[in-house]
Amino acid sequence: MSPIAVLVVEDEAIAAAAHAELVQRLSGFTLVGVARSCADARRILRTSPADLLLLDMHLPDGHGLDLLAQLRLEGHGCDAVAVTSVRELDVVRRAVSQGVVSYLLKPFTFAGLRAKLEQYADYRARLSASGADVVQGEIDQLLGSLRTADEGAGLPKGMSPETLALVTAHLRGAGQARSASEVAAECGLSRVTARRYLEHLEASGVLERRPRYGGAGRPEVEYRWR
Structure with missing residues (x-):
């Protein structure tokens, strides 16, 4: 199975570099670029297709979800993990309706972002292993692989x-x-x-x-x- 191609879309330089570094460190992922704006993202994707966007909502030239909608119109079928400080319920609802597969609130640890990426990799692996038709149990497993059963999972005992x-x-x-x-x-x-x-x-x-x-x-x- 080929590595999952990731485009980081983040306007903060330090955060963008940190996200890119984590992607490069994780087995099974490859970084296709770092976009600091909507225009940057569209330019990079013209020549370097991505499977997954790590997508901030607040970008200097537009909203992350507006960018995602435009990419859909242009034929890009990439998934997206929202990586943002935006907590408004209507934005979360829009994100879900536009196919955002996971939502990670800032501030977070590298471990939290790594967990989201690993969940997505598991989802892709299950998807590739499925046949043309699936039964209910397989659908449940596919969708379940994108969810975290316990938000405290992975923390040392006694930490919240x-x-x-x-x-x-x-x-x-x-x-x-x-x-x-x-x-x-x-x-x-x-x-x-x-x-x-x-x-x-x-x-x-x-x-x-x-x-x-x-x-x-x-x-x-x-x-x-x-």
Whole structure:
């Protein structure tokens, strides 16, 4: 089975680079390009067809779903995973009606995006293995492969997706490195709990960890959003 060709459509330079890096690291996927606008996406797809778009909603020259509709009119049958901070119900409904196969809210971890891509790969593999006609059970399995049964699945025992989202959003919006003690105080957590989530995010690749010098004694560890 040939690799799944992915086009990243994201206007934020850091996010676009991170998404592209993850795609390139994952077995079974290949990156066809990074588009920073609707016009970029259409230009790239003219010469480099994609199976899947990692699609932001807010683009400098239009809405992600309007781009998807235009691509459909132009004959592009690529699927899309929405990767966005947009939470409005009407946008989610439009996304579903336009064939968006998965929806991932920012902020998220690399592990969350990787899970969405792996679910899509499983869906494609099941689709390829199916015959021309399918029975109900096969349809259920196909659609089920695009869903996450437990949003906390994949997290270490004792960690919650809600607290992970809180710490992720805090670090992403901080604009500077923070220590476990600072995150604990600012998020209302114990220092031990804050450090555990910070180390999980560092292991996932979204934070960088380094020593903070300046005080007496051992240097404190600080974490910064990549």
